[in-house]
Amino acid sequence: MPRLVLSLDGVVLxxxxxxxxxxxxxxxxxxxxxxxxxxxxxxxxxxxxSAGDVYLEDLGSTNGTTVNGQPIKKHLLQSGDTLEIGKYRLKFLADGATGTEGEVDIDTSQPLRRELYGPGPAKIQIRQQGANGDAGTPAAAS
Structure with missing residues (x-):
């Protein structure tokens, strides 16, 4: 399954x-x-x-969305693309891709940080799909 690796200031979250x-x-x-x-x-x-391809689309956000440093409205994602939303980086990895494909600018040697405080956000939540396919309940990054 495709995935995102979320990081802030080079630390994988x-x-x-x-x-x-x-x-x-x-x-x-x-x-x-x-x-x-x-x-x-x-x-x-x-x-x-859509038709087996994965797209990223900005929804008219105030600060915009970039992929590999370029502002986008809609973009066909390729494995290794780096999305920037606010100060966050999200590395897109296609189905079966490893974090070492291509240029990887996320420092995965750092321990996983579960919650952020201070100038960063109060929390990051991921809605996990339930066993019956529903949205389930949000899982805090703790």
Whole structure:
């Protein structure tokens, strides 16, 4: 399954599998990936699958979304692409890809940080798909 490796300041925070056809990212609690930070819009962006390809689309966010340093509205994701949302980096890894494919600019040698305090967000939540396919309950990055 494709996945995202979420990091802040070079420290890996979380790896998120993209099991759903549509995964929303934003500050509001109804998103699949909740990043509680003022630089992230309430409904910031969406990652979705269409005809076997994976796309990222900015949802009209205030601060925009970039892929590999370039602002995008809609982008066909390739394994190794780096998404930037606020100060966060999300490395997209295609199905079966390892974190060492291509250029990897996320420092995975650092221990996984579960919660952030201070100038970063209060918390990051990932909605995990339930056994019956529903959205389930949010899982805090603790």
């Amino acid at each position: 979380r790896e998120v599998g993209l099991a759903k056809d549509r995964t929303t990212i934003g500050r509001r609690s109804h998103n699949d990936i909740v990043i509680d930070n003022l630089a992230v819009s309430g409904e910031h962006s969406v990652i979705y699958t």
